[in-house]
Amino acid sequence: MTLDPSDPRDPRLGRRDFLQVSAAGALLCTIGGERVVVGRRGDAAKADAAAARVARPRAAGPTEQQTFATPEPQPGGRKVEYWIQATTTRWTIVPSRRDDWHDVAVPGNSTFRATVYQLMTDGFAAPLGPPAIPGPTLHAEVGDTIVVHLRNALTDLKQAITIHPHGVKYNPEYDGVYIGRYTRAGGFVAPGEEFTYTWECVPESVGAWPYHDHGPNHTLNTMRGMFGALIVRPKGEDVPAVEHVLFMHQLQPPVTGLKRAYQCFNGRAYAGNTPIITARVGQEVALYAIGMDNNFHDFHIHGHRWRDASGAFVDTPGVGPNETAAVRFVEDNPGRWLYHCHVFSHQDAGMAGWYLVE
Amino acid sequence: MTLDPSDPRDPRLGRRDFLQVSAAGALLCTIGGERVVVGRRGDAAKADAAAARVARPRAAGPTEQQTFATPEPQPGGRKVEYWIQATTTRWTIVPSRRDDWHDVAVPGNSTFRATVYQLMTDGFAAPLGPPAIPGPTLHAEVGDTIVVHLRNALTDLKQAITIHPHGVKYNPEYDGVYIGRYTRAGGFVAPGEEFTYTWECVPESVGAWPYHDHGPNHTLNTMRGMFGALIVRPKGEDVPAVEHVLFMHQLQPPVTGLKRAYQCFNGRAYAGNTPIITARVGQEVALYAIGMDNNFHDFHIHGHRWRDASGAFVDTPGVGPNETAAVRFVEDNPGRWLYHCHVFSHQDAGMAGWYLVE
Amino acid sequence: MTLDPSDPRDPRLGRRDFLQVSAAGALLCTIGGERVVVGRRGDAAKADAAAARVARPRAAGPTEQQTFATPEPQPGGRKVEYWIQATTTRWTIVPSRRDDWHDVAVPGNSTFRATVYQLMTDGFAAPLGPPAIPGPTLHAEVGDTIVVHLRNALTDLKQAITIHPHGVKYNPEYDGVYIGRYTRAGGFVAPGEEFTYTWECVPESVGAWPYHDHGPNHTLNTMRGMFGALIVRPKGEDVPAVEHVLFMHQLQPPVTGLKRAYQCFNGRAYAGNTPIITARVGQEVALYAIGMDNNFHDFHIHGHRWRDASGAFVDTPGVGPNETAAVRFVEDNPGRWLYHCHVFSHQDAGMAGWYLVE
Incomplete structure (x- = not known):
């Protein structure tokens, strides 16, 4: 019995599985006033269409009218800059079409359109490597600021994206989160736009942390590749x-x-x-x-x-x-x-x- | 309703998704000799009916004939008393009918009958606030005893309940657990009855811990709101x-x-x-x-x-x-x-x- | 597509259980070039048949031609020897046919054919007890080596098995893992064969750890009982x-x-x-x-x-x-x-x- 274990025609599947390899994975996405279930092949396109309809929020309320200074590095610290663009790419999950562990072929097409963060040279002049999952690993030390220039190059998907980091300290301006009418500029970077985030590496930032999209369509985008890591070291380590x-x-x-x-x-x-x-x-x-x-x-x-x-x-x-x-x-x-x-x-x-x- | 919860002929089972937002979450409850699957709207009533049929156990066996003294506070410690009644309440999950994060309406009725612990004034004279999820947070220090007077006011549901605490020390009398024929008085508090639990705050009780129903219908009751927290601090903190x-x-x-x-x-x-x-x-x-x-x-x-x-x-x-x-x-x-x-x-x-x- | 994601009329949903007790649990097993879904009663036999067809790998490549010395105990340490055979046994999950907690019968047949590790006397002379889940607990101290003589007595299932330990240190010879063409002798112990593993108890081995089958059919075998524990203590504790x-x-x-x-x-x-x-x-x-x-x-x-x-x-x-x-x-x-x-x-x-x- 050799079969594709997630073939939806297999009557044994599409039932419960402990396997977590089935076709029936479903995500719930709340996107700009629409609630979209991504539960079948093809549904991602519906979520993308909903995301394309999300209008730029106008920040409202006293909290949102606060302004925040851009943090500077601590004395002796550096400003570590990265240029990153969000883009789509054809991504192949099993390039060798083999499983070396069991020395066996892995048949079937494993190429799909991923959304990823791609590292660029200064000023977005050129790619520093192919677009890939995960995005670039960012490196800094305690006392540094990490400055990420994000460009939304998702022209085909026509939706806003962000970068939300873990571990580092940031003020609300640089949280990189879409939160409806409370959204700040860094929480809605529309296609073709750029935004510069500045994050502080404080002593309790030491470690390795993820970053990921936290825009209107964050769950779907993260699930298809928009994530990476940052590593903060003690100074001089x-x-x-x-x-x-x-x-x-x-x-x-x-x-x-x-x-x-x-x-x-x-x-x-x-x-x-x-x-x-x-x-x-x-x-x-x-x-x-x-x-x-x-x-x-x-x-x-x-x-x-x-x-x-x-x-x-x-x-x-x-x-x-x-x-x-x-x-x-x-x-x-x-x-x-x-x-x-x-x-x-x-x-x-x-x-x-x-x-x-x- | 006693059935094999995994009988593949049972149309309610044998299906699953990754979403964890679906309608078909199912619980298996073993209630006084009956095994009840709570897998569809309406099944909770069957579990409640089964729970209403559970007779008060008569403790048996040498272990159960042991008696245990009620613990006293340590020197300098206090006896911290609470009056708590178990009751049902109409509870609304989304009172605003909105999701502020995504600035969007959350349509649909979200009101159901919850089972909860309600804080009362001394001697159950009056409510100290509306019934709510979670129940009251109990506060004490190391060296104190927490004394909880529990009244089962679930007259509509006609079933025994308890309070089982985490973190604190208690002897079997105050474990608050239904364990069939080994059950002690605090493990079966029938409708209209009261029971007083006494729990010790020992040094390793420091922290925040849950408490919850652990009576014959504990899984269902806990899942619909019968839980709360207790916080134990070092003395004087x-x-x-x-x-x-x-x-x-x-x-x-x-x-x-x-x-x-x-x-x-x-x-x-x-x-x-x-x-x-x-x-x-x-x-x-x-x-x-x-x-x-x-x-x-x-x-x-x-x-x-x-x-x-x-x-x-x-x-x-x-x-x-x-x-x-x-x-x-x-x-x-x-x-x-x-x-x-x-x-x-x-x-x-x-x-x-x-x-x-x- | 805006809908209530849990509307039971949505054919994609209205399915799933949080119960984790359903009949349709499915495992994916990759076995010697075949991918087998174990998702229904009876499928285990198909996985076993696939496992019986896996040929002994011939190790290849420079890494695999390396040889590794068998480690000796540290000065003052012992060589702790165990004789263990892999076998099948009729195993009953609920021998009393009762649940003492709820004082209720647990009806239904609960006996199945388990694959287990059985402790034997020196030289496999005789069983040291009945075959059981889990296998024997192995005991050693830091500085000791644990020497396990494994015999594959699974003559009925006709498949290679191993023992892969956690916590202890071992060189690739004693990893006990089937890895296709990179497999070493201890990663493919065929029916009727024996293999002797030697594992080192280093300082960071202190603790209790599992061991389990890691042969070609490891997931199925582990899921039906081929596991046990080893406990390493500081010297003299x-x-x-x-x-x-x-x-x-x-x-x-x-x-x-x-x-x-x-x-x-x-x-x-x-x-x-x-x-x-x-x-x-x-x-x-x-x-x-x-x-x-x-x-x-x-x-x-x-x-x-x-x-x-x-x-x-x-x-x-x-x-x-x-x-x-x-x-x-x-x-x-x-x-x-x-x-x-x-x-x-x-x-x-x-x-x-x-x-x-x-």
Whole structure:
């Protein structure tokens, strides 16, 4: 019995599943006065159409008339600038069409139109790399400000977007959230527009955090790729020799229009397609697993264990949506290792990858 | 209605979606020898009827013949007394009929019959406020006893109820749990009856904890509002200037009889209806997010981050059923902020609110 | 498309259950080039047939040609040896056919063919006890090696299996994982074969950890019982007077072939069938709750609370798949207590038991 497990014609599915790989994933989106269920292939287009109809809000009320100064770096701190554009891209979830773990083909089309954040050179002069899931990882230290120039290049989708960061400090001007009539400029960046966010790296910003769209169509946009990470270090701290952010998330049919769901690390599914992480014995390794869907995950890496923030030894920490599990150890165990979500049905649907140690 | 809840011939089951906003949430309740599936509007009445048939258990066995002394406060401690009655009330989930976040109407009837704990004056003389979700927050210090006089005023539902607390210490007499033939008096408080619980605040009781019904029909009663919180502080510790308990839970059609599910904070859904929390710069803020349904949640508040108990910096901690995420910071960021569950489908179905800082 | 997302007339909705007790739980298994959905009673046989067709991989590539020395105990450490065979057994989930909590019959057949790890005497001479869920708990100290001689006695199921441990250190030879063409000997132990694993107990191995099958059919095998625990203590540390491992997991119809799902502790459902834990006042108690399915759980025990690793006081910690919640306290509260998962639908479907304190 070899079949596409999420084929909607399979009478065994479209019922309940513990699998979380079915075709029946549904999102509820409230978009500018319309409530849209994204529950079937094709519904994403309806959500996009609703998002295109959202008018720019006029901020109202005493709170919203407050003004806020743009923060400056602390003495000795830097202003770390990024130019990022929101764009769409054809994204392939399983480029190799194989699962290296089980040494087996993964048939079927896995290419869809993703919405992503793309890193650009200064002044948006040129791309600094192809558009990808996730967006660029932003780096700063305590005392710095992170300045993100966002350009909405989603001309085809014709909807406002934002960047909402976690972990850093920001005033309401730079929250990057659409909140109806209370929305500020940074919460509604329309197609063709630009907005500059300034965020402060305070002492309690230390860590790795997600950022994501929080505009009128944020749930759908986030679910199809508009997210990335930022890492804030204590001032002067060395960067670990090996450092990776690993987003744990599902790409599901109502969002992608594809015939099946994929459980992903960084927009890719199945070992050989997900990030191949390499390290050498003696190197300091930092991996940040971040949840970015509606599910809870468990990040496991074979051959390794480490202290969590509480001092307990762990090898399979839980990770909820927009939570980060920080994995830090000094590498001491050469070989080919599997990393994967330990929710069995996630690992079996693609949420796994290779970690190779010389 | 006694059936196999997973019989595939049962048309109410064998279906599922990822949305967690659908009409068909189902609970399995084992009530006095009957197994009841609460899976459709109307089924709650069947569970209530089954609960009304549960006879008072006669405690049996050597363990149950043990007697336990009522604990006294520690030297210097107080006896903190509360009078609480269990009652039903018409409860409206979206009083404004609007979602302030998206500035949009939330149509449809959202009023149902909730079961709640209501705070009364001494001796049950009069209500100290309207019946509400959640019940009253109880406050005590280490060394105190909390004495709760419970009256079952659920004359319409004709079923026994209890109060089962978390965090505090209690002997089996005051566990407040129905356990069949092992049940003690506090585990079966019939309609019209009263029972007095005495709980000890020991050093490891420090924190914010839920309490809830744990009688024969506990799952249904808890799911429709019979819960509240207790906060135990170290002796002499100041109360934070801003302190709120935020229950994260779903009110679903089989339980409410309504046409749709709502994702709630404190029995209310959508910003403007959920608690509007206010604070001033410089104030100490303590928020306690507590899970109170079958789902796992992630509590996020814009513009803020804090140390968790492990010392890690977080802004989106996970919260399971009856778990508490303690959020404590000194306010330093004026503005209008959103707080919400970061499970995207929960936030979009109402689990969001305003936090306003002057 | 603006609609009430939970309108029961919407054919896409009006489905789902929060119950997690339905018949239609489905697993996706990728088995030796075949993708098998285990979503109905009977499908497990198809997965087993696919697993029986998986050929022994020939390791390939430079990484796989590396050889690894078998680790020795640290000076002063021991080599702790276990003989374990993988076998099938008829396993009854509710032997008493009763739920002691609610004092009610649990009708229906609950016996199925489980795959388990069985502890044997030295050299596999004889069983050291009946085959059971979970497998034997392995005990060692920091500095020891744990040496497990595994025999695949699954002659009826005709498929390769492994043991993959958590927490301990091992080189790739002893990872116990099937990874297609990169598989080493310990990752494919065919029926009738034996393999000896050697794992190191390093300082950060302290704690209680799961082990489980990680062969070609690992998800199905784990879901039907092939798991156990290992406990590593600091050198010379006393064993707590009361120490138990409690696996929290579901046994579901597609896996068991039974008519309904059961929410279990250690392969058993409903109080009186799940482990009855006993302790005396003054004893040191250590309970290790470990998740072993696709769900997240919350472990609660009445009458008790404790410090978690972060120093916070808890009584209902969350537990994800293959995560461990360590519960440690000195017993001070005599009586009959309930322990249970605090996901309401899990506790009501069997995930509960007795803790009795003299």
